[in-house]
Amino acid sequence: MRKTHDDARALIAELARDSMTVAVGGFGLCGVPFDLVEALRDTGVRDLTVVSNNMGVDGMGLGILLENRQVSRVIASYVGENREFARQYLEGEVAVEFTPQGTLAERLRAGGAGIPAFYTPTGAGTVVAEGKRTEVFDGRECVLEHGIVADLALVHAHVGDVDGNLVYRRTARNFNPGCAAAGRVTVAEVERLVELGGIDPDQVMTPGVLVDHVVVAAERVKPIEKRTTRDAAVAGGGEGR
Template sequence: MKTIMASYADAIADIQDGATLMVGGFGLVGIPENLITALAEKGVKDLTIISNNCGVDDFGLGLLLRNKQIRTVIASYVGENKEFERQALSGEIEVKLIPQGTLAEKIRAGGAGIPAFYTPAGVGTPIAENRETRIFGGKEYLLEESLTADFSLILAAKADRMGNLAYNKTAMNFNPIMAAAGRITIAETEEIVEAGALNPSMIHTPGIYVQRLIVGRQTKRVEKRTVRA
């Protein structure tokens, strides 16, 4: 049985200054919002954040940006976050922008124990400057190293007490691959059920990848709402 944490503060208690974190989500979909809030309240700083993007100005990872808790962001998209843009342009944080598919594969490879791989993405662009390339089948490919993290913070729709996780539709996004690539994976989940209650064919992340569980309610804020006039 996995450890079920009593509070979000307890769940992230051993995340210290300078840690490297993977944080699930795409926009605001599938983000572990309560774990992020707990980090903001703790005040841990000099973090390296690996995530698709950095939330919005006043929610999600945007809270950590606002508090100046992030040193480096490895992402594929600056998004709608004006503070992210401001800090990046002013040099207050280091930003490493990576093509989205390459970012996903760097994380997936890290979780699979693969140290590096070759991809055509970025060949012939500034991304490839002073980087190793090789020719396969007459085509040039760029060497990319995989990514891992000290902690992975992810969101699931359901978990059982063994740590097996199921995600809800597109909220799956980066969460499964990040769960595998973190040394310690902390799963925020909407519901915890007994072992055996999840249909095995609906389990997306096996419990072997998860060290801690915590259950709670999410606001599930919409990043950009568009409605009819």
């Protein structure tokens, strides 16, 4: 069964609802499913819990959901470069559950694997452990963390086939595989769509069994969160040309 759709906005409008938990791939602005996030914004759904490494930057990626007041809770590893996110958090407009980055990745992996909870030494003895069950294993205090299962997962891949098998490109892989696995319903936007058999099975990073819907991403200039350049004279070791 082909899982492809021509209209991302129509698809997300059909799937989205108020008060759902949405897991979104990406790290900063790398590997973010921009089309799907914009489609989610356009639905106008409210009271969302967003699970993502961070919330993008002002005016881009998940930042547009914050600006549209669609998010009530965030599970993330850091506030990052989003000033509006920081403002809403500090003023109590959005609840934030800070989770160590590795723990967040493992919570998504566990949720996708059907593991309800696990113990980790990360965060033991810190505010991360407050209100959580702890146990000692081999002399190390460990914190009980729960797996994450999202109502909807939105991910971005470099290549996908009509059955939902996905290949990510370099660091854009980041949190996308974990989010894809953790979603009850997973939607993938892909830069290049191929027919079944167009991806070497050994290269598949997310198998199609985990993906419910596939859309082709619109062509766009990929944004850079922080652009760092060097003066030509310094880079060349002499006068700039």
